[in-house]
Amino acid sequence: MTRTATRSEHDLLGDMEVPVDVLWGVHTARAVENFPITGRTIGAYPELVSALAVVKQAAARANADLGLLDAERASAIDRAAAEIRAGAHADQFVVDVMQGGAGTSTNFNANEVVCNRALEILGRPRGDYAYLHPADHVNLGQSTNDVYPTALRLAALTGCDRLDLALQGLIGAIAAKASEFDDVVKIGRTQLQDAVPMTLGQEFRGFAVTLGEERARLADAAALLHEINMGATAIGTRLNAPDGYVDAVREHLGELTGRPLVTSFDLIEATCDTGAFVNLSSVLKRLAVKLSKMCNDLRLLSSGPRAGLAEINLPAVQAGSSIMPGKVNPVIPEVVTQVCYAVIGNDVTVTMAAEAGQLQLNAFEPVIARCLFDGMAELTAACETLGARCIRGITANTEALAAQVQTSIGLATALNPHIGYAAASSVAHEALATGRGVAEIVLERGYLTDEALRGLLSPGRLANISTGKE
Numbered sequence: 001m002t003r004t005a006t007r008s009e010h011d012l013l014g015d016m017e018v019p020v021d022v023l024w025g026v027h028t029a030r031a032v033e034n035f036p037i038t039g040r041t042i043g044a045y046p047e048l049v050s051a052l053a054v055v056k057q058a059a060a061r062a063n064a065d066l067g068l069l070d071a072e073r074a075s076a077i078d079r080a081a082a083e084i085r086a087g088a089h090a091d092q093f094v095v096d097v098m099q100g101g102a103g104t105s106t107n108f109n110a111n112e113v114v115c116n117r118a119l120e121i122l123g124r125p126r127g128d129y130a131y132l133h134p135a136d137h138v139n140l141g142q143s144t145n146d147v148y149p150t151a152l153r154l155a156a157l158t159g160c161d162r163l164d165l166a167l168q169g170l171i172g173a174i175a176a177k178a179s180e181f182d183d184v185v186k187i188g189r190t191q192l193q194d195a196v197p198m199t200l201g202q203e204f205r206g207f208a209v210t211l212g213e214e215r216a217r218l219a220d221a222a223a224l225l226h227e228i229n230m231g232a233t234a235i236g237t238r239l240n241a242p243d244g245y246v247d248a249v250r251e252h253l254g255e256l257t258g259r260p261l262v263t264s265f266d267l268i269e270a271t272c273d274t275g276a277f278v279n280l281s282s283v284l285k286r287l288a289v290k291l292s293k294m295c296n297d298l299r300l301l302s303s304g305p306r307a308g309l310a311e312i313n314l315p316a317v318q319a320g321s322s323i324m325p326g327k328v329n330p331v332i333p334e335v336v337t338q339v340c341y342a343v344i345g346n347d348v349t350v351t352m353a354a355e356a357g358q359l360q361l362n363a364f365e366p367v368i369a370r371c372l373f374d375g376m377a378e379l380t381a382a383c384e385t386l387g388a389r390c391i392r393g394i395t396a397n398t399e400a401l402a403a404q405v406q407t408s409i410g411l412a413t414a415l416n417p418h419i420g421y422a423a424a425s426s427v428a429h430e431a432l433a434t435g436r437g438v439a440e441i442v443l444e445r446g447y448l449t450d451e452a453l454r455g456l457l458s459p460g461r462l463a464n465i466s467t468g469k470e
Helices: 026-034 046-065 071-085 104-121 134-138 144-180 200-224 245-257 267-272 275-301 331-355 365-389 398-407 411-419 421-434 438-445 450-456
Strands: 006-011 014-019 185-190 193-199
Touching (some): 006 026, 014 026, 026 104, 046 071, 046 104, 046 245, 046 365, 071 104, 071 134, 104 134, 104 144, 144 245, 144 267, 144 275, 144 365, 185 200, 185 398, 193 200, 200 275, 275 331, 275 365, 331 365, 411 421, 411 438, 411 450, 421 438, 438 450
Antiparallel strands (some): 006 014
16 A cells, blocks of 8 residues: 655644645644544535635735735735635645634644645745744734634625525515415414414515515624624734734725624623624524424415315425325425524524633634534525425415305404404304304394495405505
8 A cells, every 4th residue: 555645744742744735734633633523624614714714814914014924925825815715725624613722723724724825836845834834924913712703703794695695585486476376365373273364475475574574683693793803812912913913904804805894892802702603693593483483384384285274285396205105295394494493403502602601712612603604504505495496386276265265254353343243253153063154144144235245255355455465
């Protein structure tokens, strides 16, 4: 067997051999050995890798501005980071996303990859740290404790943008379906019992409006993520960050990302605070709760096709059973609901991890990051799938819905102001006991004329379309 060529690198624990053809170094190698946890590396999170790279890029430019890094080294770091932002070298980010050390291993991984790629750009061999060093040059003026949370915020902003776009598309699909169903009258339900008439369009429009509220909450959460602590270094005292660095690195980050970033008012507080992440997680949970509720409603409304409500038909996307021929299941709402359950569980983890931070640092940001990034990515995919594979193909069983309206005792509620509560209750009781229609009993008792009754029970009035439709 051919032995893999290696190069020797050194850290505080001693010498270690690493493969000669990798961009990472000894610190990354230690972390790979120490954290075989999830099997998912930080390279599997492109938004995080890109965010780490842009932080290194901005720092190099700030250090060059301040005369702390010569033009040759700064330019090489800048170019290497730009390549990573463009999607190159993602396979070199090999540390598990779940790790101890408050993200230190992630920062080391980024420093080493940027450094060794920059050395190549300079025409020097990988590992030539005497000329360009991962810590002394790439990490100049920085600490994991300002790099990592800043990168998490930038990555989360990217996730928010993608989720918002997917949510916008889903809302549009639901709103279009609401318009299609505007004239389809049905019986509304409270506590799973017949209530009063409405239109199917009104029901779907409610779905669109409630999800629209979550877009607004997501925007609020994203706004808080624009506050960064770059320049705080270890605990917020700005140790080893020279005068002018805080403003310079923020300005370069803003230019590179196009984000309106601001530096935290109190860097000591900001370095240990995870409130923005807790808030974002809460918004994701709130969206998940609403999405799951909506999907459960779709499953109820489409239940059947013969022995359920069968008010709507979900598009058939696959066979539903290996033993029951012809069976079709609501698999798209089911998978979305499972995503929602995972996001709700993630929120518990984020809450506990945020609470567990001690003194000047929260050591548990890696699990916060994993929960947020997984949750946003899965919600994004769920919204896209729900819109494309379910919502757009829904049809209404209009004849069945009309028949339900005509036989529902909920019609008695519409007559309450005209024949009185006692009479309406008596009519409803008889209709329920005999199976006869409300209208038939009202006419038989002479409470209203046929003409008056038809007007009161017209579909438009029953669903209050003239005032209830947006």
